[in-house]
Every structure is written in C-alpha cells, then in structure tokens.
Amino acid sequence: MSALDTSSTGVHTSLSPKAVRDAVWPVMREQASALEPTLARICSYHLGFADEHGDPSSAPSGKLTRSALMTAAAAGVGLRPQDVRCQAAALELLHNSTLIHDDIIDGDELRRGRPAAWKVFGIGPAILAGDALQALGLRMVVDDPGPGRAEVLSVFAEALALVLAGQARELTVRLGPGTGVAEYDRIVTEKTSALLQCALVTPALRAGSPQRVLDALRGAGRHLGLAFQILNDVEDIWGDPSVTGKPVRSDLLRRNPSLPVLAALSADQPAAERLRRLWHADGTTAAHLQEMADLVTESGGRHTAEQLSRGHLDSALDYLGRAELSPAASAELTALFDRIVHRTP
Amino acid sequence: MSALDTSSTGVHTSLSPKAVRDAVWPVMREQASALEPTLARICSYHLGFADEHGDPSSAPSGKLTRSALMTAAAAGVGLRPQDVRCQAAALELLHNSTLIHDDIIDGDELRRGRPAAWKVFGIGPAILAGDALQALGLRMVVDDPGPGRAEVLSVFAEALALVLAGQARELTVRLGPGTGVAEYDRIVTEKTSALLQCALVTPALRAGSPQRVLDALRGAGRHLGLAFQILNDVEDIWGDPSVTGKPVRSDLLRRNPSLPVLAALSADQPAAERLRRLWHADGTTAAHLQEMADLVTESGGRHTAEQLSRGHLDSALDYLGRAELSPAASAELTALFDRIVHRTP
Numbered sequence: 001m002s003a004l005d006t007s008s009t010g011v012h013t014s015l016s017p018k019a020v021r022d023a024v025w026p027v028m029r030e031q032a033s034a035l036e037p038t039l040a041r042i043c044s045y046h047l048g049f050a051d052e053h054g055d056p057s058s059a060p061s062g063k064l065t066r067s068a069l070m071t072a073a074a075a076g077v078g079l080r081p082q083d084v085r086c087q088a089a090a091l092e093l094l095h096n097s098t099l100i101h102d103d104i105i106d107g108d109e110l111r112r113g114r115p116a117a118w119k120v121f122g123i124g125p126a127i128l129a130g131d132a133l134q135a136l137g138l139r140m141v142v143d144d145p146g147p148g149r150a151e152v153l154s155v156f157a158e159a160l161a162l163v164l165a166g167q168a169r170e171l172t173v174r175l176g177p178g179t180g181v182a183e184y185d186r187i188v189t190e191k192t193s194a195l196l197q198c199a200l201v202t203p204a205l206r207a208g209s210p211q212r213v214l215d216a217l218r219g220a221g222r223h224l225g226l227a228f229q230i231l232n233d234v235e236d237i238w239g240d241p242s243v244t245g246k247p248v249r250s251d252l253l254r255r256n257p258s259l260p261v262l263a264a265l266s267a268d269q270p271a272a273e274r275l276r277r278l279w280h281a282d283g284t285t286a287a288h289l290q291e292m293a294d295l296v297t298e299s300g301g302r303h304t305a306e307q308l309s310r311g312h313l314d315s316a317l318d319y320l321g322r323a324e325l326s327p328a329a330s331a332e333l334t335a336l337f338d339r340i341v342h343r344t345p
Numbered sequence: 346m347s348a349l350d351t352s353s354t355g356v357h358t359s360l361s362p363k364a365v366r367d368a369v370w371p372v373m374r375e376q377a378s379a380l381e382p383t384l385a386r387i388c389s390y391h392l393g394f395a396d397e398h399g400d401p402s403s404a405p406s407g408k409l410t411r412s413a414l415m416t417a418a419a420a421g422v423g424l425r426p427q428d429v430r431c432q433a434a435a436l437e438l439l440h441n442s443t444l445i446h447d448d449i450i451d452g453d454e455l456r457r458g459r460p461a462a463w464k465v466f467g468i469g470p471a472i473l474a475g476d477a478l479q480a481l482g483l484r485m486v487v488d489d490p491g492p493g494r495a496e497v498l499s500v501f502a503e504a505l506a507l508v509l510a511g512q513a514r515e516l517t518v519r520l521g522p523g524t525g526v527a528e529y530d531r532i533v534t535e536k537t538s539a540l541l542q543c544a545l546v547t548p549a550l551r552a553g554s555p556q557r558v559l560d561a562l563r564g565a566g567r568h569l570g571l572a573f574q575i576l577n578d579v580e581d582i583w584g585d586p587s588v589t590g591k592p593v594r595s596d597l598l599r600r601n602p603s604l605p606v607l608a609a610l611s612a613d614q615p616a617a618e619r620l621r622r623l624w625h626a627d628g629t630t631a632a633h634l635q636e637m638a639d640l641v642t643e644s645g646g647r648h649t650a651e652q653l654s655r656g657h658l659d660s661a662l663d664y665l666g667r668a669e670l671s672p673a674a675s676a677e678l679t680a681l682f683d684r685i686v687h688r689t690p
Binding site for chain 1: 380381382383384443446449450451468469470472473474475476477479480481483484487488494495498499502503505506509510511512513514516517
C-alpha cells in the first residue's frame with residue numbers, strides 16, 4: 001500500500017515549529033543513534049541530542065528550516081507530514097553533514113554556541129562523522145519506499161552535489177583574486193538554495209505534481225536561498241552574535257566576499273576605494289573590522305544588500321504563488337519564508 | 346529498452362587488467378572532470394589523471410580491483426562489461442573518496458608514491474573533494490537506469506555506510522585499550538570486505554540472480570577482504586615498501602592492531618610478553634620497530650596471520666564455487682582472488 005494518501009486533503013497547515021520538530025526529530029535521533037558508537041556519539045553531540053560525554057542534552061539543534069519547508073510544502077500538495085518525515089529527517093542529516101565538515105574547513109570553533117564537533121572529538125573522527133551523516137541521509141532516501149522514490153533520490157543526490165560544488169567554489173574564490181555578484185549568485189544558489197529547493201520539490205515529486213509546479217517550487221527555493229544568504233551576510237557585519245550564533249564579522253575577518261562587501265567594492269566612491277585598500281591589507285583587529293563595516297555602509301553596500309534580499313524574497317513569493325498549492329499551505333509558506341529570511345523564531 | 350542483454354552469454358572472460366581499465370577509466374575520468382573546477386583538479390590528481398597543476402599525468406592510479414571483480418562477476422552471470430561499467434566506475438570513485446579522507450585522518454603524506462591530496466591542496470579542499478567523490482559515486486548509481494537499480498543502490502549505500510563504520514571502529518580501537526581478533530574481523534569485514542562484496546553482488550542483482558547466488562557472492566567477498574587485509578598486515582611489517590606503496594611498518598609505528606600483532610600478543614610466550622611491553626612503550630625508531638617485528642615472528646604472529654589469510658582465501662573460493670557462475674568466469678575470479686590477496690599484477 002502506498003504511504004501516501006492524496007485523498008486526505010484535510011487541514012494540514014499551521015504546523016508549529018514544535019510540531020515539525022516532534023515529527024522529524026525522533027527519526028533523526030533514532031538514525032544517528034544507530035550509527036557505529038563513535039560516529040553516533042559525535043553526530044548526537046553535533047545535533048544537540050547529547051553532550052560531549054554522550055549524556056542527554058537539550059542543546060540548541062538548529063531550526064529544522066528544511067524540514068519545516070518540506071512539511072509545509074507537503075500539506076500544499078495534499079500530503080501528510082508523515083508522508084515526507086523520512087525525507088525531511090534525511091535532508092536535515094545531509095545538511096548537518098555539510099556543517100560538520102564546513103566547521104573543519106573554515107576552522108570555526110563554535111557551532112550553535114557550543115564547541116564544534118572537530119574541537120571536541122578531533123578532526124579525523126569529525127571527518128568520518130560528516131561522511132557517515134552524508135551516507136546515512138542518502139541511504140534513508142534510498143531505502144524508503146513510496147511514490148516518486150527514484151525522482152526524489154535524484155533530486156537529493158543532485159542537491160548534495162551542488163552544495164559541495166558551491167562550497168568548493170566559495171573556497172576557491174576566497175583564496176583567489178576576488179569575485180563578482182554573478183559568481184556570488186551562483187555560489188549561493190548551489191550552497192544555500194539547493195537544499196531548500198530539494199525541501200520544496202520533494203513533496204511535489206512524491207505527489208506526482210506536474211512540471212510547472214516543480215519549476216515554480218524550484219524558483220521559490222532558489223530566490224529564498226539568495227534572500228536568506230544576503231541578509232545573513234548583512235547580519236554577519238551588523239547583527240547580534242547572540243542571534244546569529246557566529247562570531248561577529250567573521251566574513252570581514254576572513255575576507256569572505258559577502259554581498260554587502262561586493263556591492264560596496266563595486267561602488268564608484270572614495271569610501272569604496274578606502275575599503276578596497278583595507279580589504280587587501282592584513283588588518284584583523286576589531287577597529288579594522290569596524291572601519292571596514294563603516295566603509296561598507298558609506299559605500300552603499302548595506303543598503304544594496306538589504307534591497308537585493310527584499311527583491312529575492314519577493315521573487316520567491318512570486319514563484320510560490322505559481323506553485324498551485326492549497327491556499328492555506330501557501331499562506332503558511334509565505335510566513336515561513338519571511339521567518340527564514342529574517343531569522344525570527 | 347534494457348541495457349542488459351542476458352541472452353548474450355558469449356565469451357566474456359580473460360579480461361585483462363588493461364581491458365578493465367579501458368572500460369572503466371574513461372567513465373571515472375569524465376565524471377571527475379565534470380566536477381566544479383577545484384574539486385575536479387583535486388580528484389583528477391588523486392586518481393592519477395593529472396599532476397598537481399592539472400596537466401595530464403600517467404601517475405599510478407590504483408589497481409581497479411573492485412572494477413575487475415565486478416566485470417568478472419558480470420561475465421559470470423551473463424552480462425557484458427558495459428552492463429556494469431557505470432557501477433564499476435562509481436564503486437571506484439566511492440573507494441577513492443574514502444582514501445582521500447583516510448589519508449587526512451591518518452596523517453598519511455604519501456598515496457601511491459605521490460604526496461597525498463591533502464598535502465598538495467590543503468585539508469579543507471581535500472575534505473570537500475572526498476565528499477564530492479562520495480556524492481558523485483552514489484549519484485552515478487542513482488541516475489543510471491537499468492534492471493535492479495533500486496537493489497544495487499541499496500547495496501552501494503549499505504557498503505559505504507559499512508566502510509565508514511569500520512573506519513570509525515578502527516580509529517576507536519586504535520585510540521582505545523586494545524582489541525581482539527573478533528573485533529578485528531568485524532572491522533575488516535566492514536572497511537575492506539563491504540566494497541568487494543558490493544562489486545561481486547552488483548552484477549547478480551542486475552541479472553536478477555536468486556538469493557542463494559547473492560549469499561554465496563557475499564560470502565566470497567567477505568572472506569576475500571579478510572584474506573587480503575591480513576596478508577596486507579603481514580606485508581606492512583615484512584613487505585617491500587616499493588610494492589606496498591606505504592612506508593614500512595606504519596602499523597607498528599602507529600600501534601595499529603594488525604593481525605600479526607594481535608596473534609602475537611595473545612600468544613603465551615616470553616616473546617609475546619616482551620612485545621607487549623614494547624607495544625605499550627613509546628619507541629618509534631627503526632630499531633624499535635625491527636625488534637617488535639622480530640618478536641611478532643618469534644611469538645608466531647606472522648605464521649598465524651599467513652595461515653589465517655590462506656584459510657580465508659580458501660573460504661572465499663569455496664563460496665565462489667557455490668555462486669553458480671559460468672565456469673570460465675569462475676576460473677577467472679579464482680585467479681583474480683589470488684592476485685588480489687597476493688598483490689601480484
């Protein structure tokens with residue numbers, strides 16, 4: 001019997017973050033706990049189920065953004081949360097596999113306010129833990145039966161490949177001579193949008209939605225990723241570290257070409273020229289970073305970034321409106337898009 | 346139309362290593378080259394297609410053991426090499442993804458006589474390159490149509506999960522209080538046998554072979570992995586580094602509990618007692634390692650390991666005999682098993 005009951009098009013909306021968590025969390029926990037003991041311990045720590053000794057913990061564990069999107073999109077095509085629960089959990093695990101490795105690659109010592117997995121368990125074990133979550137996430141989709149399995153799997157595998165390509169491209173750009181806004185768009189579409197698109201498209205694939213719906217959902221995910229990432233870049237410079245969970249101005253510190261900086265550097269103004277000199281110099285003190293931040297504002301980089309983010313959010317909602325979802329689910333996704341971009345609970 | 350022509354049960358045997366390479370290599374090369382440029386460069390270097398600058402190279406590139414097994418097993422169930430070419434290339438890429446990460450985890454600076462990928466490109470990029478090969482290998486199997494796709498994919502995903510579990514277990518054991526032969530068997534079955542089993546079973550899944558054939562091939566792969574790994578352990582201590590491609594006695598140096606050592610440590614002899622003391626002491630000079638090697642021999646560890654390896658090879662061939670393959674393919678796999686275990690070209 002099919003796991004999907006497309007005739008049950010009842011009220012699926014108004015899924016609270018808690019409801020999503022209650023549906024997806026136990027699957028993530030069960031799957032991560034069943035890994036080889038050392039891998040289970042590292043993954044459970046990273047996911048916030050456990051402290052570094054393996055004891056139960058209620059540490060921050062991420063917002064389950066991708067699960068929330070998938071669950072809401074499922075309601076929009078007449079599916080129940082449990083029809084995509086396994087895929088939602090798998091997507092969260094894939095996402096977390098990239099975070100574990102990303103922290104090693106970037107040398108980030110903090111993740112969600114706690115020491116990163118590699119700081120606690122060492123680089124080697126953390127590499128394996130990320131590998132294991134990656135393999136587990138794909139395996140869960142491989143082994144879950146139900147309609148659209150082949151198509152869903154293809155979308156998952158493609159999304160993961162895109163995230164890795166985007167991360168590599170970002171690393172190359174950061175180490176290289178610089179980048180432009182087009183390259184920025186490409187990187188973000190790969191590293192940020194790909195998993196959001198996967199979240200939105202998966203329920204439609206399981207429900208057998210037509211191509212125009214899939215295209216609309218893909219468009220929504222692409223622009224949602226850009227809107228989110230650009231505002232995220234703004235918050236890296238001017239946000240409250242207790243909200244972003246990251247050290248303040250890490251993008252400036254690392255000369256990571258974030259959108260406000262790219263926009264500022266391309267401005268034809270004296271402030272942009274001063275910013276260019278500082279950007280290519282070695283300064284990493286708080287005073288240097290403050291001066292850079294001020295020059296980004298003065299060159300119009302902050303304003304441009306905020307406008308661009310708003311534009312992408314509008315585009316995302318525009319695509320969403322064309323996805324022929326139920327009105328209630330559309331309304332819920334609209335609110336969710338806004339919460340994701342503005343990082344409100 | 347099916348990609349498989351099971352009616353063509355002509356002469357598929359006597360596949361030279363060159364024939365396997367000619368079939369599988371171009372697929373690996375094409376797929377790795379199509380990755381994001383930085384990832385393509387690292388993977389092409391690691392795979393021996395290119396030097397560190399991206400220029401063509403004919404560096405050593407591994408023996409394609411898993412492809413050779415898969416191709417020979419395909420002939421045994423009436424398939425042509427091209428019927429499993431994509432899967433064979435995918436399996437090699439998965440295997441290589443684990444090697445790239447393994448070199449980082451173990452701090453191994455050499456791979457096939459050249460600097461390891463992480464030494465050339467840095468740890469961060471090498472982590473991403475391993476991730477990308479892992480994702481690519483699975484994606485190739487996801488996207489290749491043909492009979493048995495779901496079953497093959499499930500076997501691939503399981504095999505990868507087992508390899509990672511085995512690597513993690515090995516790391517835990519190495520860092521922990523020690524291990525026994527049962528734990529050794531489990532680790533090797535996971536980290537070494539799993540991909541060999543995957544190679545042998547995949548053609549049978551595509552050909553729709555019955556369960557008893559699958560079970561026999563799994564048994565053959567399990568024991569082949571053990572026979573290979575145990576003799577590999579012997580060669581780590583007494584082999585010629587120019588043949589093994591590894592620094593001599595790295596297992597002793599790292600106190601990696603290899604089978605000759607485990608067998609020696611469990612012997613009830615004065616030499617075993619002396620070995621135990623050295624094993625738990627800090628000595629890492631060539632003289633220390635030589636003394637340990639001599640004590641392993643004196644305690645009977647080398648003899649036991651060589652006997653065990655032979656026993657596992659016999660078991661592997663016994664299982665192979667029950668796999669109902671064509672006689673010509675059986676003969677070829679018999680010769681191949683022997684070459685794999687004894688590392689002869």
